Amino acid sequence: MHTKTAAEISQDLQAGKYTSVEITQVFLQRIKQIDSSLNSYITVSEEQALEQAKAADARRAAGNAGPLTGVPFAHKDIFCTDGIRTTCASRMLENFVPPYNSTVAQKLLDAGAVCLGKTNMDEFAMGSSNETSYFGAVKNPWELSRVSGGSSGGSAAAVAARLTPFATGTDTGGSIRQPAAFCGLTGLKPTYGRVSRLGVVAFASSLDQAGPMARTAEDAALMLQAMAGFDPKDSTCAERDVPDYLAALNQPLDGLRIGLPKEYFGADLDPAMADLIQAAIKELEALGAQVQEISLPNTALSVPAYYVIAPAEASANLSRFDGVRYGYRCENPTNLDDLYMRTRAEGFGDEVKRRILIGTYALSAGYYDAYYRKAQQIRRLIRDDFVKALESVDVILSPTTPGTAFNLNAMSADPVSMYLADLFTIPVNLAGLPAISMPAGLIDGLPAGLQLVGNYFEEARLLNIAHQFQQRTQWHTLAPQGVPV
Amino acid sequence: MEWEAVIGLEIHTQLSTKSKIFSGSSTAFGAEPNTQACAVDLAMPGMLPVLNEEAVRMAVMFGLAIEAEIGKRSVFDRKNYFYPDLPKGYQTSQFEFPIVGRGHVEIQLEDGTNKQIGVTRAHLEEDAGKSLHEDFHGMTGIDLNRAGTPLLEIVSEPDMRSAKEAVAYLRKIHSIVTYLGICDGNMAEGSMRCDCNVSVRPKGQKEFGTRTEIKNVNSFRFVERAINSEIQRQIEILEDGGRVIQETRLYDADKNETRSMRSKEFANDYRYFPCPDLLPVVIGDDYIEAIRQSLPELPEQKRQRFSEQYGLSDYDASVLSASRAMADYFERVAEVAGDAKLAANWVMVELSRLLNQNNLEIEQSPIPAEHLGQLIQRIRDNTISGKIAKQVFEDMWNGEGSPDHIIETKGLKQVTDxxxxxxxxxxxxxxxxxxxxxxxxxxxxxxxxxxxxxxxxxxxxxxxxxxxxxxxxxxxxxxxx
Structure with a gap:
């Protein structure tokens, strides 16, 4: 039962093959058996999950079940969940229980989906390896000595290990797509403003976007359908209708124009990755797509610009964690400064502190123009590059990451190298565009991801392409080898 | 040497919206601590601001009333600093692109001439909460009811040359915002607070002297006294051959002196940057025009009408139109009394005398306008003489009720038999x-x-x-x- 996709579970529940309580128990049991080797969950909310499952079964019996009613899933521990601890993988929020739901959590609750628990992540979503979590690193189910990716590494590992059919993630610079690539999943970062940010603990407000992580494009479509939509309580949320993502999955790809940015396919691209992408392109061509070279000339500026803008926003977003109202507070503060300094010194991990320092520096008097303002100008150039490119092609194709999952502790001493590895995903956040990562093959037994970037609010098109690709290929069906599946 | 003071004011005006600028909590004054603070006001994780349109409308009203440029694209910024009553660790304010640009107001000087005072800008921002230092042994209590109350910060040019001018300007702004109904003007409750920038220079010198900023002065009287004591302090330093240090100072009303709060070296670097949770506020000409059409009568227009409609002298008309509360009070008295000139006399002479003696504003008058109007009516219909009326007036002030009640119970009715x-x-x-x-x-x-x-x-x-x-x-x- 645990190997079924969300779409399959949805059909089975509808057909009455088993109940939501039964399938929920299967996953809860599996988490108990297997997760100690992965560390993908921070909190398993067994009691609430079974209550929700019971309610879902009752709802089905009453005849008003939707497609997600009774289907289990997991939340990245950045989504506030009413009555369920939400830690953001930080000591700062180790015991924080929100009295409210994020809009995404509420929407999934309204849809009747059953939340199994909260998944591990990099602390405050800052990291690309899930090694910055206060609750420990997550292991990659494909090879336990490797990272699961980050920051949504717990969600990725849990879905890949079949500890949940699908999970939510958030993506500020690649935090859905990179772990999806590392764990062999389909992960979608929607257009900025497609999904409400209300109740999602903020990292970098102008870049953060929540999205689905699943094994198949179909499951991602199912989940996005429930997550997306206007929220009057998020001023940056787009007031526009949500299309029928499932209905769009089966459109043919005839005439699809795919652009390959020459800046992404330089001589320094790993040959194995280059071959894998070429093979995937052949499949897409067989489906009717046409490929052409395009240019995104300011690509090289995107990582530096991102590492000014994201930390700058983060430095202010994380100021609220001061030990005054909620969250961690140091023992016996002697005065106000002591309270602030020790609370934040003890409550935040190194990577979070590093980014707060970078962001504070970039915004300081005398440096603002050189860093923050300049980075915003670069951001505009990068967006313009994409907008121009998307006039001549429908989607832009690249690897999701330069390589596959690296070894645990291999990069943690060299943060800049780790930052630079996000060069394919980061520009997309700066432009605010939607992008999907899907499994495109294995390199030395580890999954590699292919990224497609679409135009604003064209999530349906991306899911459609990924689904068609998955009708022709088997990469998304491969099971990881590091844990029993 | 003869010295000249240079004064500019920053006036923080609480806008009288029902809910806060970025959340749905009530802004009502005086509730139990922290009962009017929602998850947004508490800066709980993941909470987001949503701009209250009413605050924008009120800011535009003010801008139009002072003939200012309206910022058609204004931007909210984060002003970063740590303080326990600032829950987010930043105040959402406007820095580079305020909603109201350059404007001006006229003040009347003592010699009867008018002077124009420039308004540099006015921007929207959120108020902080309050730190309560009493009642908590060795600790500080935080009340976040006020956190997120909309403020319009009105920044003047350094155009004032005396404490009296500064007070006249503050009164003018007070009268405009209360006329517009965008602020209740209640300084005692902190609805209007004022930072005073003060410097002195030798008369005739063009360059400004080094200025100090007196923070958070909350009454007309204290503004005048704080500025005067600061001017005096600075002159004494300069005459002793010293230098004024640029710093923030606090006014101690009990000692009638200002004292240092923090010097510029310790000033915060606020690291302003545009708030990514809020979109720029873009307003069109139609919106501005609609607000212009809906503006109520302003002090200047009211003054003219008073002098034409009621035949009042220029002086009387300007005193009675100085505040909306005064104007409304007077018009109500005149209406009930049926004689505007008598009404003007009673309000300006007898009532003002007692208000001044007791340091009360017209809003705090123990005599309702209806009662004063009825008293005048009783003079006009010969129920009582003018002399008895003064006696009844005193009784009314002392809370003995309506004039008819007092005349009746005290048997003061005039004998005409x-x-x-x-x-x-x-x-x-x-x-x-x-x-x-x-x-x-x-x-x-x-x-x-x-x-x-x-x-x-x-x-x-x-x-x-x-x-x-x-x-x-x-x-x-x-x-x-």
Whole structure:
């Protein structure tokens, strides 16, 4: 039962093959058996999950079940969940229980989906390896000595290990797509403003976007359908209708124009990755797509610009964690400064502190123009590059990451190298565009991801392409080898 | 040496929206601590601001009232600093692109001339909470009810040259915002607070001296006294050959002096940057025009109308239109009394005297406008004399109720019954034969003086209630007849 996709579970529940309580128990049991080797969950909310499952079964019996009613899933521990601890993988929020739901959590609750628990992540979503979590690193189910990716590494590992059919993630610079690539999943970062940010603990407000992580494009479509939509309580949320993502999955790809940015396919691209992408392109061509070279000339500026803008926003977003109202507070503060300094010194991990320092520096008097303002100008150039490119092609194709999952502790001493590895995903956040990562093959037994970037609010098109690709290929069906599946 | 002060004010005006600028919590004053603070105000994780459109509308109203440029694209910024009553660790404010740009107001100087004071800008921002240092042993209590209350910070040019001018400007702004109904103007409750930037320079010098900023002064009187004491302090330093240090100071009303709060070296670097949770506020000409059409009568327009409609002098009209509360009070009195000039007199003389003596604003008058109007009515319909009216007025001030009630219970109704007056007059004549003899022997001119004695005696005997005109007539008849 645990190997079924969300779409399959949805059909089975509808057909009455088993109940939501039964399938929920299967996953809860599996988490108990297997997760100690992965560390993908921070909190398993067994009691609430079974209550929700019971309610879902009752709802089905009453005849008003939707497609997600009774289907289990997991939340990245950045989504506030009413009555369920939400830690953001930080000591700062180790015991924080929100009295409210994020809009995404509420929407999934309204849809009747059953939340199994909260998944591990990099602390405050800052990291690309899930090694910055206060609750420990997550292991990659494909090879336990490797990272699961980050920051949504717990969600990725849990879905890949079949500890949940699908999970939510958030993506500020690649935090859905990179772990999806590392764990062999389909992960979608929607257009900025497609999904409400209300109740999602903020990292970098102008870049953060929540999205689905699943094994198949179909499951991602199912989940996005429930997550997306206007929220009057998020001023940056787009007031526009949500299309029928499932209905769009089966459109043919005839005439699809795919652009390959020459800046992404330089001589320094790993040959194995280059071959894998070429093979995937052949499949897409067989489906009717046409490929052409395009240019995104300011690509090289995107990582530096991102590492000014994201930390700058983060430095202010994380100021609220001061030990005054909620969250961690140091023992016996002697005065106000002591309270602030020790609370934040003890409550935040190194990577979070590093980014707060970078962001504070970039915004300081005398440096603002050189860093923050300049980075915003670069951001505009990068967006313009994409907008121009998307006039001549429908989607832009690249690897999701330069390589596959690296070894645990291999990069943690060299943060800049780790930052630079996000060069394919980061520009997309700066432009605010939607992008999907899907499994495109294995390199030395580890999954590699292919990224497609679409135009604003064209999530349906991306899911459609990924689904068609998955009708022709088997990469998304491969099971990881590091844990029993 | 002769010194000249240079003064600019930053006035923080609480806008009287029902809910906060970025959340749905109530802004009402005086509730139990932290009962009007929602998850947004508490800066709980993941909470987001949503701009209250009413605050924007009020800011635009103010901008139009001071003939300012309206920022058609204004941007909210984060002003970063740590303080326990600032839950997010930043204040959402406007820095580079405020909603109201350059404008101006006119103030009346003591010599009767007018002076224009420039307004540099006015921007929207959120208020912080309050730190409560009493009642918590060795700790500080935080009340976040006020956190997120919309503020319009109105920044003036350094155009004022004396504390009196500064107060006149503050009163003008106070009158404009209360006229517009965008602020209740209640300084005691902190609805308007003022930072005063003060420097001095030798008269005739062009360059400004080093300025200090006196934070958070919250009454007209304190603004005047704080600025005067700061001017004096700076002059003394300079005359002793010293240098004024640029710093933030606090005014101590008990000691009537300012003292240092923090110097510029320790000033915060606020690291302003555009708030990514809020979109730029873009407003169109239609929106601005619609607000312009809906603007209420402003002080200047009201002053003109008062002088035309009620025939008041320029001085009276400007005093009575100085605040909306004063104007509304006066108009209500005039309406009930049915005589605007009498109403103006009573408000400006008797009422103002007692208000000033007791340091009260017109809003705090213990006498409702209706009662003062009724009192004037009773004078006009001869129920009481002007002299008795002053007595009734004192009783009204002391909370004894409506004029009719006081007149009734104290039996102050004027005696107009001729028979009753004749009886009193007869008694007076009978008691004073010598004076009667003297009167009857006198010529016409002398009689005019002598009759005063009998009037006084009669009025005294009637406890002031006899109608003086009738007393005069009866006396003449009896003495001469």
């Amino acid at each position: 001729t028979g009753a007056i004749e009886a009193v007059v007869d008694e007076i004549i009978a008691k004073n034969p010598a004076q009667v003899e003297q009167y009857r022997a006198a010529d016409e001119d002398r009689r005019k003086k002598l009759i005063g004695f009998f009037v006084g005696q009669t009025m005294k005997a009637s406890q002031g209630k006899a109608n003086p005109q009738q007393v005069n007539e009866v006396l003449k008849k009896k003495l001469e007849g």
